[in-house]
Amino acid sequence: xxxxxxDVIRGYNDTMILYLLLDRPSYGYEISKMIRAxxxxxxxxxxxxxxxxxxxxEKNGFIESFSQMADNGKRxxxxxxxxxxxxxxxxxxxxxxxxxxxxxxxISPQGTRALRDREWRV
Amino acid sequence: xxxxxxDVIRGYNDTMILYLLLDRPSYGYEISKMIRAxxxxxxxxxxxxxxxxxxxxEKNGFIESFSQMADNGKRxxxxxxxxxxxxxxxxxxxxxxxxxxxxxxxISPQGTRALRDREWRV
DNA sequence: CCATCATACTACGACAGACATAGTACGACA
DNA sequence: TGTCGTACTATGTCTGTCGTAGTATGATGG
Numbered sequence: 001x002x003x004x005x006x007d008v009i010r011g012y013n014d015t016m017i018l019y020l021l022l023d024r025p026s027y028g029y030e031i032s033k034m035i036r037a038x039x040x041x042x043x044x045x046x047x048x049x050x051x052x053x054x055x056x057x058e059k060n061g062f063i064e065s066f067s068q069m070a071d072n073g074k075r076x077x078x079x080x081x082x083x084x085x086x087x088x089x090x091x092x093x094x095x096x097x098x099x100x101x102x103x104x105x106x107i108s109p110q111g112t113r114a115l116r117d118r119e120w121r122v
Numbered sequence: 123x124x125x126x127x128x129d130v131i132r133g134y135n136d137t138m139i140l141y142l143l144l145d146r147p148s149y150g151y152e153i154s155k156m157i158r159a160x161x162x163x164x165x166x167x168x169x170x171x172x173x174x175x176x177x178x179x180e181k182n183g184f185i186e187s188f189s190q191m192a193d194n195g196k197r198x199x200x201x202x203x204x205x206x207x208x209x210x211x212x213x214x215x216x217x218x219x220x221x222x223x224x225x226x227x228x229i230s231p232q233g234t235r236a237l238r239d240r241e242w243r244v
Numbered sequence: 245c246c247a248t249c250a251t252a253c254t255a256c257g258a259c260a261g262a263c264a265t266a267g268t269a270c271g272a273c274a
Numbered sequence: 275t276g277t278c279g280t281a282c283t284a285t286g287t288c289t290g291t292c293g294t295a296g297t298a299t300g301a302t303g304g
Contacts, residue, residue: 006291007261008221011129012228013290019228022235029252038239039224049291051253056290074299076252086233093231099130100222102161106134106141109215111208113144117160128262129290135262151281171262173282178261196270198281 004043013045013053014062015096018089021063021081028054028077054079062088126165135167135175136184137218140211143185143203150176150199176201184210 020026020034028050036044054077057063062085070076081089108114142153150172158166176199179185184207192198203211230236 007133016228
């Protein structure tokens with residue numbers, strides 16, 4: 001409780017991952033750490049969610065993978081965003097702004113309806 | 123395209139419905155019309171989604187139903203929000219504010235990362 | 245030297261909410 | 275008489291998320 005439920009984030013995990021790939025390729029573990037840090041520990045993506053997002057997005061052509069040796073001699077799978085991925089990312093950003101606008105109309109932390117829309121009779 | 127995808131709204135349909143019940147009981151058809159109107163036609167809830175939300179929320183004790191004769195002599199199933207429903211609604215509102223804050227950090231309609239967080243190395 | 249930790253994944257199956265499709269029923273209206 | 279708007283119910287599918295589990299390696303510490 002008090003955290004962010006996955007149903008809410010659903011559909012935006014991909015967007016968050018793509019954001020982190022805009023500048024440079026990255027890999028699973030790093031991305032998960034970045035999400036955790038950038039959200040101030042408020043959101044921690046599950047490993048399975050993350051890796052299945054990679055698979056799905058590669059299949060959709062939003063990212064491409066390549067294997068590379070890390071400093072420590074371990075092999076890692078890096079992901080790079082594609083042009084289609086950038087387009088998709090921008091679309092999701094537009095959609096987010098719209099969604100935010102719409103949902104916010106139904107939000108009232110005090111639990112009371114605004115005077116202005118008490119009158120909706122349709 | 124250009125609309126609001128259901129995966130985003132997922133988990134907030136219930137919240138929108140509960141908002142509309144805060145003041146007075148209502149029923150399926152009216153609620154769907156209100157959502158459509160309040161969102162400026164930007165979001166139209168599917169009938170099946172709506173009615174399955176009713177069933178789910180009644181089972182969870184967030185709303186209760188009663189049947190009533192409408193002006194036109196037709197029987198309608200009305201729903202009334204319960205105390206548990208109000209509590210749940212307020213929680214979802216809090217959650218929404220948090221979610222909004224977090225997701226917004228990963229949103230950039232221009233498709234470029236902000237200078238300030240180019241440095242995330244973890 | 246062996247254990248434990250952090251890293252870096254893969255596999256499998258379950259679940260829940262949203263949705264497509266379809267059908268029922270009734271009153272109004274033309 | 276037929277179509278439109280209203281007011282639902284039933285059934286099954288899909289997809290993203292998540293629980294659980296397991297594998298493998300290098301680094302760290304006692």
